[in-house]
Amino acid sequence: EKGGFPSFMEKEIHDQPDAVAKTLLGRSDIDGKLTLDELRIDPELLKHVDKIIVLACGTSAYAGQVAKYAIERWCRIATEVELSHEFRYRDPIVDANTLIVSISQSGETMDTLMAVRYAKEQGAKTVSICNTNGSTIPRESDAVLYTHAGPEIAVASTKAFLAQITAAYLLGLYLAQLRGNKFQGEIKDILADLNKIPAKIQRILDNEDQIKELGVSMKDAKSVLFLGRHVGFPVAMEGALKLKELAYIHAEGFAAGELKHGPIALIEEGQPVFVVVPSPRGRDSLHAKVVSNIQEVRARGAKTIVIAEEGDEAVKAYAEHVFYIPETDTLLAPLLSTVPLQIFALALASAKGYDVDQPRNLAKSVTVE
Numbered sequence: 001e002k003g004g005f006p007s008f009m010e011k012e013i014h015d016q017p018d019a020v021a022k023t024l025l026g027r028s029d030i031d032g033k034l035t036l037d038e039l040r041i042d043p044e045l046l047k048h049v050d051k052i053i054v055l056a057c058g059t060s061a062y063a064g065q066v067a068k069y070a071i072e073r074w075c076r077i078a079t080e081v082e083l084s085h086e087f088r089y090r091d092p093i094v095d096a097n098t099l100i101v102s103i104s105q106s107g108e109t110m111d112t113l114m115a116v117r118y119a120k121e122q123g124a125k126t127v128s129i130c131n132t133n134g135s136t137i138p139r140e141s142d143a144v145l146y147t148h149a150g151p152e153i154a155v156a157s158t159k160a161f162l163a164q165i166t167a168a169y170l171l172g173l174y175l176a177q178l179r180g181n182k183f184q185g186e187i188k189d190i191l192a193d194l195n196k197i198p199a200k201i202q203r204i205l206d207n208e209d210q211i212k213e214l215g216v217s218m219k220d221a222k223s224v225l226f227l228g229r230h231v232g233f234p235v236a237m238e239g240a241l242k243l244k245e246l247a248y249i250h251a252e253g254f255a256a257g258e259l260k261h262g263p264i265a266l267i268e269e270g271q272p273v274f275v276v277v278p279s280p281r282g283r284d285s286l287h288a289k290v291v292s293n294i295q296e297v298r299a300r301g302a303k304t305i306v307i308a309e310e311g312d313e314a315v316k317a318y319a320e321h322v323f324y325i326p327e328t329d330t331l332l333a334p335l336l337s338t339v340p341l342q343i344f345a346l347a348l349a350s351a352k353g354y355d356v357d358q359p360r361n362l363a364k365s366v367t368v369e
């Protein structure tokens with residue numbers, strides 16, 4: 001049942017091309033038109049949504065944070081992402097023009113369920129992005145967009161995360177299509193790029209040995225930091241969470257731009273720092289900014305490990321290790337850049353002899369508040 005892999009987690013990391021492909025399957029036609037019929041919310045209502053609030057916990061909340069960048073860009077709808085357990089207790093502003101998008105792999109997370117119930121009581125429309133057919137959160141929501149990642153057995157979430165990002169992107173594209181805004185013309189291209197993602201994930205998996213070796217070689221690390229910017233920021237936090245959960249070592253993800261506002265004080269000789277570098281082809285000279293962040297930490301003794309796009313030669317000068325991921329649209333890059341971080345955490349924790357499927361103190365579905 002582990003498909004020949006030593007753990008469910010390793011199998012599930014390798015299931016990811018399929019998880020993304022199945023989540024995309026049958027949800028658009030050849031003309032690049034989204035057909036999310038399952039969304040059963042009156043399209044007129046969706047046209048009038050003026051705010052989206054994504055509710056989730058843990059890894060699922062990081063999927064929401066990634067999706068926020070895409071939804072705001074494509075739909076021009078203000079999008080907040082909030083941890084479910086924080087949302088309920090702050091008297092949030094929610095009304096009939098608010099669309100709540102909950103993200104939950106299990107569909108049973110009590111904090112998220114309670115937050116969805118609360119939002120419904122305030123009159124909001126609720127969409128659930130969920131991986132578990134017939135579970136409680138989708139049953140209680142107005143609509144559901146299932147992620148078709150297949151059952152996720154390992155406690156730490158991997159394939160569900162990529163499937164959640166994929167589903168949230170489909171929802172974003174669908175809203176953009178409905179609202180007929182200026183990104184209309186791009187939808188077809190983005191869908192085409194999304195459809196190329198599974199093969200690109202497969203290429204990363206085919207070259208996983210290099211990152212596995214690094215994970216094994218770092219098994220005595222006491223602390224690992226992760227930096228990212230834009231969509232790379234939630235990826236950095238997800239990389240850190242995987243390492244905390246599986247290897248029980250201190251790990252932290254930061255927004256690269258935040259370094260000089262405090263975290264750079266942590267950097268000392270030999271501190272390992274992963275940096276998720278945006279594509280040099282992207283907008284807003286983000287690439288140059290992140291490269292200068294790499295230089296800043298390196299000048300203070302950090303051991304830098306860089307995830308960059310194939311062909312990005314510029315980063316080599318500043319990195320002890322570079323892992324290349326295939327080219328894609330900037331917004332889609334998390335579907336690729338997360339994968340080496342998952343493999344790293346898996347390899348490091350395995351080298352320490354830990355049970356990667358059942359990390360200590362954790363449960364697969366958190367059905368208590």
Ligand code: F6R
Pocket residue numbers: 057058059060061103104105106107108109112155156157158241245364365366
């Ligand atoms: C991390 C992890 C957790 C879950 C979180 C939410 O690897 O698995 O952080 O993402 O407990 O669970 P769901 O998505 O089932 O609501």
